[in-house]
Amino acid sequence: MTKRIYLDHNATAPVRSEAAAAVAHALTLTGNPSSVHAEGRRALALIEEARADVAALVGAKTNEVIFTSGGTEAANLALHLAKTSLGIERLIISAIEHDCIRASAESSGLALDSLPVDENGVADLNALETLLAKSGKALVALMHANNETGVIQPVAEAAALAHAAGALLLTDTIQTVGRITVDMKSLGADLLLVSAHKIGGPQGTGALIIRAALPYDSFIRGGGQEKRRRAGTENVSGIAGFGIAARLARHENMSADLRNYLETELRKAVPDVRVFGEKVPRLNNTSLFAASGLVSETLMVALDLDGLAVSAGSACSSGKVARSHVLSAMGVSDELAGAAIRVSLGRDTTKEDIDHLVASWSRYVRRAADKRNTNTSASSPALAEVEH
DSSP, rough: OOOEEEEEEETTTOHHHHHHHHHHHHHHHOOOTTTTTTHHHHHHHHHHHHHHHHHHHHHOOGEEEEEEHHHHHHHHHHHHHHHHHHOEEEEETTTTOOOOHHHHHHHHHHHHEEEEEEEOOOHHHHHHHHHHHHSOEEEEEOOOOOOOOOOOOHHHHHHHHHTTTTTTEEEEEEETTSSSSOOOOOOOOSEEEEEEHHHHTTTTTTTEEETTOOOOSSSOOSHHHHHSOSOOOOOHHHHHHHHHHHHTTOOOOOSSSHHHHHHHHHHHHOOOOOEEETOOOOOTTEEEEETTTTOHHHHHHHHHHHHEEEEOOOOOOOTOOOOOHHHHTTOOOHHHHHHHHHHHETTTHHHHHHHHHHHHHHHHHHHHHHHHHHHHHHHOOOHHHHHH
């Protein structure tokens, strides 16, 4: 059997053994966290301990953390609050936001402007100033780092511009927690998204962090859970695992050495490889690259058969490989965007894993080049005469 090499940590990270143990322990307990008896209080204590760990991960207060079923629900909740509680009249959404933000914004019924990015994938702050000058209270959504390119965004600068114009700022830190420092106050964020499974916690848990002074209207109704901010019995075991993963992620900061090694080896193998966003600060674990003549969907299948798990971008598209809206926003050609592969490294990635990837990927690049050359020769009468 082919050895599996997992290089898709931006899609989901392997569950930490400590988080799995916390989930398993919580599942042995009986008690609804809304009950007043000892069993209920014990379940509630697990939730509140996890709330403190998640708050500490992003420099927030414990009463600012609302547990959700994941980042997508947190995004939908944030956009719901924008319309119902925060007095928002229009949205300014960066062109590279995750689909959970884009789709929520498009269905909100609020006026919507797209904030462009430059060729490196960095949000255009001059354009933001212009958009903020329009009438109506705005909410700006700018992710902390892009999930496809890894490019880090000027969130603090955008927040300062937004607040000066009387606007609020929402930032998605789902890819940055546990990889770079995330501090809600330093970023100037009013609302912030986090997800457990990107940091080694269980899937199906996340949180919306909302600045304590902001008004709040519940999105899911029917009970007093989460201090009446999200009805429904809490996922105690998932939240317990989330808390442990958050506690461990606070002390991690992955080096760029392996990513740089990957990109150096890619260039040795294929000198004209294009690495997207390489000229600006990026997450140390993320590389999005392409070479002409390949097709992402076909390439991913081939690499999978070689034992390599990689991605063509976001994993939240029902298993479909579609044209990247991020690369479109960066002005990348259809041909090159259609060949892009994202590699996202994790705690256990080795140089040997990267060597295997580079050898496999470059082999398919050479095959594609040979095929193009063969087709060119066959379609050229002059070349055909020479060959005969």
